[in-house]
Amino acid sequence: MLLLLILPLMNACELLLFDEAKGTDDPRQNFEYLWKECDEKYSFFELKAIDWDSIYTVYQAKIQTDMTNDSLFNLLGAMLNELKDGHVNLVSYFNVSNYHVELTGPDNFDFRIVKENYLPDDYYNSGPFAHDFIAGGLIGYIRFPAFSGFVDTDNLDFVLERYQDTEGIIFDIRENGGGTPLDIYAILARFVEEETHLFDSRIKNGPGHDEFSEPEPAMVSPSDDIRYTNTVAVLTDRGSYSASSFFALSAKAIPNMVLIGDTTAGGLGMPNGGQLPNGWQYRFSVTQALDLNGNNFENGVPPDIHVLMSNNDRAYGTDPVIERAIQEILY
Numbered sequence: 001m002l003l004l005l006i007l008p009l010m011n012a013c014e015l016l017l018f019d020e021a022k023g024t025d026d027p028r029q030n031f032e033y034l035w036k037e038c039d040e041k042y043s044f045f046e047l048k049a050i051d052w053d054s055i056y057t058v059y060q061a062k063i064q065t066d067m068t069n070d071s072l073f074n075l076l077g078a079m080l081n082e083l084k085d086g087h088v089n090l091v092s093y094f095n096v097s098n099y100h101v102e103l104t105g106p107d108n109f110d111f112r113i114v115k116e117n118y119l120p121d122d123y124y125n126s127g128p129f130a131h132d133f134i135a136g137g138l139i140g141y142i143r144f145p146a147f148s149g150f151v152d153t154d155n156l157d158f159v160l161e162r163y164q165d166t167e168g169i170i171f172d173i174r175e176n177g178g179g180t181p182l183d184i185y186a187i188l189a190r191f192v193e194e195e196t197h198l199f200d201s202r203i204k205n206g207p208g209h210d211e212f213s214e215p216e217p218a219m220v221s222p223s224d225d226i227r228y229t230n231t232v233a234v235l236t237d238r239g240s241y242s243a244s245s246f247f248a249l250s251a252k253a254i255p256n257m258v259l260i261g262d263t264t265a266g267g268l269g270m271p272n273g274g275q276l277p278n279g280w281q282y283r284f285s286v287t288q289a290l291d292l293n294g295n296n297f298e299n300g301v302p303p304d305i306h307v308l309m310s311n312n313d314r315a316y317g318t319d320p321v322i323e324r325a326i327q328e329i330l331y
Helices: 002-017 027-041 052-060 069-081 111-117 153-162 182-188 243-251 311-315 320-330
Strands: 089-091 124-126 129-134 139-143 168-172 196-203 216-220 231-236 257-261 271-275 281-285 287-290
Touching: 027 052, 027 069, 027 281, 052 069, 069 089, 111 139, 124 153, 129 153, 139 153, 139 320, 168 320, 182 243, 196 243, 231 243, 231 320, 243 257, 257 320
Parallel strands: 139 168, 168 231, 231 257
Antiparallel strands: 089 281, 124 129, 129 139, 196 216, 196 287, 271 281
């Protein structure tokens, strides 16, 4: 499970990847330091066709020796947002800069519609899962809003045993902004019958934009606890980010899983970072994840079946993504 190994590795990688900054409040030195760190260690310049040298020229011209901390922060944050990456942040004592990937596509989820028109009023909440039978009891619907680290054996056993005899499960990760990768493997281990190669991962290991380690496989093994082998429809949208994209990418490698909805928002690079000379914290993506064919879906994992919610759907209380998932499972 390479992704799990990367997490403890990242703490060590800060010593390997990120130099210790020497303290200074000088705006130009902080700008130069941050630009160079990104230039040598950010992992998606080539994929996104970003001309980082041109961006240097634009923003370097705006640096003033007497600019305020607020002005410098806004300038550096704007430069980082040129990367269009939700894993890129600048953090000071007075502000946080980030790129809102969830706003790069249409809103494709309204849980109120799900609660009012699909789930019974007394639907279950088992740990992080909101769930119940839908489609006349033929399908189990599971809403999973965040990879929060609260998935455990007991709630997974309860949920999967409850829907063991259904025709299929709908696993809804729309507007799930991510979280801990630990949950990914805990869940996917319940849907495989043999050790499964999910994707490959590689880490930025040199100053050139194309310098990476050799890809290493991320694997999942079947759980010894309750497993589910019928169709699982995984619902995604542009609010599905980071761990949700890793989950969606992994689902493409599992035979009984199908992705339905909109393209995810990406976030398939593990973030790491350090400290500027003035003490502000920064982070950005330093790895890449590749599917089994070598494709890089950092800009979003595409669904197998593309479905968008319209204004008419909202007006009539219909969720077309769920409707298409029901059709996929039953017919």
